Amino acid sequence: MRILLVSQMFPGPRDPDLGAFVAQGVDELERRGHVIERAVIDHRGGSRRKYARLARDALTRAHGFRPDVIYAHFLSPAGAVGALASLVAGAPLVVTAHGRDVRNLSEIAGIKAITRLTLRRAATVVAVSAYLRDELLAELPELEGRLEVINSGVDLDRFRGADQAAARTALGWEGEGTAFLFVGTLDERKNVVRLADAFGRLGGGRLAFVGDGALRAQLEDREHVRVIGPVPHGEVSRWTAACDVLCLPSTVEPFGQALLEAMASERSVVATRIGGPPEFVTQAAGVLVDPFSVDAIEAGLRAAMVLPRPNSAAREAAAEHDLRRQADRIERVLERAAG
Numbered sequence: 001m002r003i004l005l006v007s008q009m010f011p012g013p014r015d016p017d018l019g020a021f022v023a024q025g026v027d028e029l030e031r032r033g034h035v036i037e038r039a040v041i042d043h044r045g046g047s048r049r050k051y052a053r054l055a056r057d058a059l060t061r062a063h064g065f066r067p068d069v070i071y072a073h074f075l076s077p078a079g080a081v082g083a084l085a086s087l088v089a090g091a092p093l094v095v096t097a098h099g100r101d102v103r104n105l106s107e108i109a110g111i112k113a114i115t116r117l118t119l120r121r122a123a124t125v126v127a128v129s130a131y132l133r134d135e136l137l138a139e140l141p142e143l144e145g146r147l148e149v150i151n152s153g154v155d156l157d158r159f160r161g162a163d164q165a166a167a168r169t170a171l172g173w174e175g176e177g178t179a180f181l182f183v184g185t186l187d188e189r190k191n192v193v194r195l196a197d198a199f200g201r202l203g204g205g206r207l208a209f210v211g212d213g214a215l216r217a218q219l220e221d222r223e224h225v226r227v228i229g230p231v232p233h234g235e236v237s238r239w240t241a242a243c244d245v246l247c248l249p250s251t252v253e254p255f256g257q258a259l260l261e262a263m264a265s266e267r268s269v270v271a272t273r274i275g276g277p278p279e280f281v282t283q284a285a286g287v288l289v290d291p292f293s294v295d296a297i298e299a300g301l302r303a304a305m306v307l308p309r310p311n312s313a314a315r316e317a318a319a320e321h322d323l324r325r326q327a328d329r330i331e332r333v334l335e336r337a338a339g
Contacts, residue, residue, distance in 0.1 A: 001338055003029065003036045004067035004089070006058050006082040008051070008074050011233065012042025017211075020233035021152040021257050022073050028327040037065045039085070055081045062089040068338040069094060075101040075115045083121040092337040095119065096126040096150075097136055099254030105139045116140060123337035126150050126330070128255040129276030135254075148333060151255055151276075153326030154318055158234075159264035161310050162241035173226070173242050177205035178305045180270075181243035183236055183258040184250075186213030186227075191249045191272070191291050193218050196225060198249075198297035205305075207247075210239050240265045245304045249291045253277055259286070263318035266310035270300040280321060284313035 005026055009019030019040075030036055039058035041050050054077070062070070062085035072082030072095045079095045086093040095118070105112045119125055125143055127133035128151045137143060168174050180199060184190045186209060196219050199207045206224045209216075210231055220227050231239070236258075240246065246262035246269045253275040260280065262269050269286035271277035278288055286307070289300035 001034045001068045001334060002065065003034055003334065004058070004061055004065055004070050004082075004085060004091070005036055005038045005040065006054070006070060006072040006078050006085060007038075007040045008054065008078040010038065010040035010042045014043045015230070016232035016234075017230050017236075018042065018044060019073070020236075023233075024155055024323060025152060025327060025330060028323055029331065032327070032331065034331075037061050037067065039081070051077050051081075054078070055084065058082065058085040059088050061085070062091070065089075067091050069334050071334060072096070074098055075118065076104065076111055079118045079122075080114055083118045086121050092123045092339070093121045094124050094126065094334055094337050095122045096128065097132060098128055099132060102127075102132055102135050102139065102254070105136075112139065116142075119143060119146075122146065124148055124333050126333065128152060129279055131276045131279065132254045148329075150326055150329045150333070151260075151321055152257055153321050153323035154257075154260045154264045155323045156264055156319060158237050159240065159261045159318075161266040161315065162237070164241055164310075167238050167242035171238060171242050173206070173208060175206045175224075178202075178245060178301075179243045180205060180207040180301065181210065181239055181246045181262075182208070182248065183210045183239065183246065183261075184248065186211050186215045186219065188215070189251050191251050191297075194291070194294050194297055195247055195249055196222055198294045198301055199225070201294075201298050202301060208239065208243070210236065236261065237265065240267060243267055244309055245270060245286075245301070245307075247301070248272065248277070249289050249297050249300070250275070251291050256281075260318050260321055263311075263314035266312060266315045268304045268307040268309075268311045268314055270297070270304050280317060282313065282317045285311065285317045286314065 273288040
């Protein structure tokens with residue numbers, strides 16, 4: 001197939017971690033022989049003119065590339081841009097919803113109306129979890145029958161059991177006690193301050209935050225806590241190999257890519273019970289917690305400390321979401337749309 005990808009998040013030189021979950025799926029489709037043109041935003045920040053450039057790029061490519069199908073990630077603005085590109089190209093549209101875009105339907109004036117118009121063009125809408133599917137149907141019940149649940153999957157070759165001691169030495173992260181890791185944006189939704197507070201009660205071990213965000217200053221200068229900053233997606237696997245437990249106690253998590261990658265790496269996890277994680281974090285793989293309670297997060301950390309190291313049950317659960325299996329499903333959706 002000839003596929004035009006439209007995404008407002010995609011890795012670039014300045015932000016190599018941005019939208020890595022989108023890029024890995026695109027790479028897998030290309031390995032299968034599909035020809036993919038990209039109209040993407042590959043950096044954070046900047047003025048809103050970047051969305052106008054995204055639209056211009058998508059429409060230009062839709063006209064010149066003549067795709068069989070438009071594949072957009074995020075309902076808005078990329079989905080809306082994808083809908084315009086599908087009109088120009090006379091090609092069907094498939095849109096994937098990831099989380100924030102669904103919450104925006106009720107939080108930003110006018111977005112629901114724009115999204116409703118956008119999705120009239122969509123042959124299929126994909127949600128990355130059953131939780132997100134239900135959230136989307138609550139907002140747009142007319143999507144019943146056109147929604148599929150397909151998550152981003154995990155690369156089982158990149159994320160697998162690895163030499164923990166070697167990874168710790170390479171990263172300069174040796175030490176006594178349990179090594180806890182967080183990977184993601186340092187913001188309110190990811191609940192990083194409560195996580196750091198809960199860790200501080202343990203009286204030992206160490207905690208690393210891989211990522212950046214508005215709450216970074218509230219995490220720095222804590223005992224046994226390191227704030228690493230963002231790293232390319234290719235380096236996340238080394239940090240995951242170095243940890244004992246990956247923590248993602250978000251106030252809400254539509255899916256939880258970092259959890260799945262840690263589980264594939266045979267690492268136990270502490271995850272929020274609100275959102276997508278309960279759909280794949282088994283009792284043997286990790287602990288689900290109430291994200292609004294520091295006591296509950298602390299108890300989750302303590303419970304995860306005694307799970308097996310390495311945790312083969314976590315790997316087994318993650319294998320159900322193999323990137324190649326998820327790519328098979330996306331491929332079928334795109335082929336069906338393209339006719």
